[in-house]
Amino acid sequence: MVAELSTKLVAQVEQAAKLLRSAKQVCILSGAGISAESGIPTFRDKQTGLWENFSAEDLASPTAFARDPKLVWSWYQWRRELVQDKAPNPAHRALAKWQQGLALKNLASKQRLTLITQNVDDLHEQAGSEAIHLHGHLWRNRCSQCDSVFVESSANNEETKNAVEKIKRFSDELIACPQCGGYIRPDIVWFGESLPVEAWQQAEEAAANCEVFISIGTSSLVYPAAGLAQLAKQNGAKIIEINPNPTPSTVVDITLAAKAGAVMPLLVSTLEQSKS
Template identity: 70%
Template sequence: MLAELSPALIAHVQKAAKLLAAQQRICVLTGAGISAESGIPTFRDKQTGLWENYRAEDLATPNAFARDPELVWSWYQWRRQLVADKTPNPAHVALAQWQQSASNHQQLTLITQNVDDLHEQAGSTVTHLHGNLWRNRCSQCQAPYEDQAQGMSDSNIRFDESLLTCPHCDGYIRPDIVWFGESLPAQAWQTAEDAAAHCDVFISIGTSSLVYPAAGLAQLAKQNGAKIIEINPDPTPNTIVDITLAEKAGVVMPLLMKHMAELS
């Protein structure tokens, strides 16, 4: 694999490793790109099969669920089936190993825009900004629907398209996902803001850094003196980035960890 990488990229990885090895507080934001490397379609990808005539943006809204809850629920059950057999890739694994092995002088806070649980499967502790595909809650009283809070590792997981109702208020059960027009969960966002504002290095992985409010985290970090590293095969035109690693995260992250280990 190393033979396929350009000398310039390897030099940038070494530069990033040197920077990271010397810093204490690291904040990592992951987006759809890291999950796409595990075979999970991105939210912007064209729908397939029975859903090819629908746009994701038209289904993932409170109004869509109020208008046709069965349609939206069926779509999410379909999405869960697409994700159920997917497993962490080398980038997920490298991040988990880094977080678990971080010494006393280093703290790694992992934030994700993704709704899958591949970070958890790899062994990471992660804050979800956009909710979790494997959790449900009531659309009326917001109570968690505990019986359905299952991860993909659960052998009893069901993909029944029949609507479920809340045992507390009889409201329809919905995925615990942040839909268009909804606010990010307050506690998760506070964790992300605090980590970005106080980090020494902010790493953006597999995300365009153009969709707000998450895109504002890198700017917040920069304003508070942090260095910015972007890992993305298609880097975004962003003047605040200090080191760009233009390659897949599954390639870059293990190499980055290797060079950091050599410096410790």
Template identity: 60%
Template sequence: MSDMTALAELTQAADLLTQAKSICILTGAGISAESGIPTFRDKQTGLWENYRAEDLASIDAFERNPQMVWSWYQWRRNLVKDKQPNPAHHALFKLQQWAETEHKTLALITQNVDDLHEQAGSKVTHLHGHLWRNKCSGCDSPYTEPVDYSQDSLLHCPHCEGLIRPDIVWFGEMLPQQEWRYAEHAVNDCDVFISIGTSSLVYPAAGLLQVAKQQGAAIIEVNLNPTQNPLVDVELAGKAGEILPKLVDAL
């Protein structure tokens, strides 16, 4: 993409945001990858190189071998514990502040389980759960005791003795109802839908873009590798950490 084309796309995106009353933003693994957090699609490394993420992040895997799944999540937590928000996260916080000042509605929704949006100051709704939270696999109660992330011993629920698991949506599980209802409402209400760092392949979240388009919203995509999705109106190709600060500056 030429510099002139990129500038025209950026200007068009800024114009759409300025005109919008309600904005919905969906972020995916690409935005966290820029902070050094490996995506699920990346090959596993070290002890886990013979496993696929899909074989570890499921209720079947946990029932079959809870120790292995818990150990893998403790390893992932240690992998990301020192990671910091990047310029894209900070730009989204500025965008939320701008929307508030301009009396616009802005819903920030993420498929990511890290807390980098929160670290940057944003209010965000998590569709796939939280890496740093745990719950009981038996009675679903939140597990609020401190967890030593350097240890991988299995933990038990103080209420029912069930095994403690990460509070994350695994393959084959339903999304959390309250968060999904919020996302559906935000998408049905928006004038502009921005997809950032997500392939829009993982359902049901991927369906949000289609719903937004069907009810007349303009679609902006920010992606290092554009998806070539015919529903996208404005394609901002490149790193979110480079594009989003420019977009905020253009408002």
């Protein structure tokens, strides 16, 4: 993998590692780019199959769900089926290794790494990481009316058990909330909805108190990435961006213009070697 990286990029990775070695607080924000490397389409990708005449923005909103709940639910069940067999890539695994302290055993007691993601998949968790989800979770559901969480453990009667099985089979049949009768929806932040308060507060706190902020697979010019990066910068942090197509940004100190799957394993390996 290192052979695929230019000499300049390898030197930039070493420069990034130098910043990270002395950092007690590291904040990482991942975006659609890291999941795309595992084969998960981004919102910017053109819809395919039955959905090619729809845009994601037209389907991922409270208005769309109110207008045609079955259409929106069907789209999310299709998305779930589409990503069910996707697995973490080397970037996910490197982040998990780092967070778990396997690569930085000597720093584990004094370095804190907070991982925040804009992605709704669970690839970070599959790899072994703990992540703060700003945009919700693709595999979780809640009521569109009373906001009750709809989980498998709530299947205490035959009707609810059948509903859970329908979700698992990616059925497009609407599910009624056992609490109020409202329709169950994905537990995802839609266009026009606010980010979850607790998750955003945790993200802001991590960004404000870190010494190094790393943006992976997301633009440093687009919110919320831009807001967190700016907050970190205002509090004295160095900003590292990992993106094969980086956008010009005055807040970024080091740009690693390559796929996260190539950069992250090298970065973690370099940190590991520095402490061996």
